[in-house]
Amino acid sequence: MAIPPESSKKIVVVPCAIFEKDGHVFSAQRKEGMSLALKWEFPGGKVDEGETEIEALHREIMEELSVEIEIGVRLEPAYKEDPNRIICLVPYVCRMLTSPIVLTEHQQYKWVRLEEVHKLDWAEADLEVIETFLHYLGVSKLRRHKTKLKC
Numbered sequence: 001m002a003i004p005p006e007s008s009k010k011i012v013v014v015p016c017a018i019f020e021k022d023g024h025v026f027s028a029q030r031k032e033g034m035s036l037a038l039k040w041e042f043p044g045g046k047v048d049e050g051e052t053e054i055e056a057l058h059r060e061i062m063e064e065l066s067v068e069i070e071i072g073v074r075l076e077p078a079y080k081e082d083p084n085r086i087i088c089l090v091p092y093v094c095r096m097l098t099s100p101i102v103l104t105e106h107q108q109y110k111w112v113r114l115e116e117v118h119k120l121d122w123a124e125a126d127l128e129v130i131e132t133f134l135h136y137l138g139v140s141k142l143r144r145h146k147t148k149l150k151c
């Protein structure tokens with residue numbers, strides 16, 4: 001979704017982490033009683049004042065999953081407007097560096113097969129992020145393939 005140019009709503013920046021491993025993508029389910037209750041999302045959260053997106057993402061992932069991560073490519077953000085604000089969801093392709101995953105804020109997590117990713121009930125903004133990520137994967141697979149051909 002594009003931001004309406006006349007919109008005077010506050011834009012809330014939410015970096016989130018996409019972890020992909022062996023054809024599976026990491027997804028976490030929001031708890032009952034939260035906003036977007038029981039929806040599936042990519043872990044992450046709002047940037048605090050004075051923080052960069054990268055700092056916020058490291059902090060949020062440590063708070064939510066108790067793991068250290070490496071942060072890679074920043075993908076195209078997705079926007080979701082609600083009555084009071086516009087959420088700007090910024091996906092980063094990441095890698096987990098430590099284990100175990102210990103959830104502190106989500107109900108459960110799943111490594112979902114890429115082919116089955118649409119079966120989960122995602123938060124709305126995430127649907128666009130998923131498309132962006134699948135496109136990115138297609139592109140990066142193609143690049144790897146081309147590189148192989150050159151060797």
Ligand SMILES: Nc1nc2c([nH]c(=O)n2[C@H]2C[C@H](O)[C@@H](COP(=O)(O)OP(=O)(O)OP(=O)(O)O)O2)c(=O)[nH]1
Nearest residue numbers: 014016034035041042043044045046087123125126
């Ligand atoms: N972390 C994360 N948040 C998402 C995703 N998709 C999506 O719409 N959101 C929304 C949910 C929240 O409104 C906001 C993230 O804020 P937060 O992680 O601090 O969650 P929160 O429940 O405390 O936020 P709030 O709605 O109560 O303000 O972005 C996603 O994939 N990951």
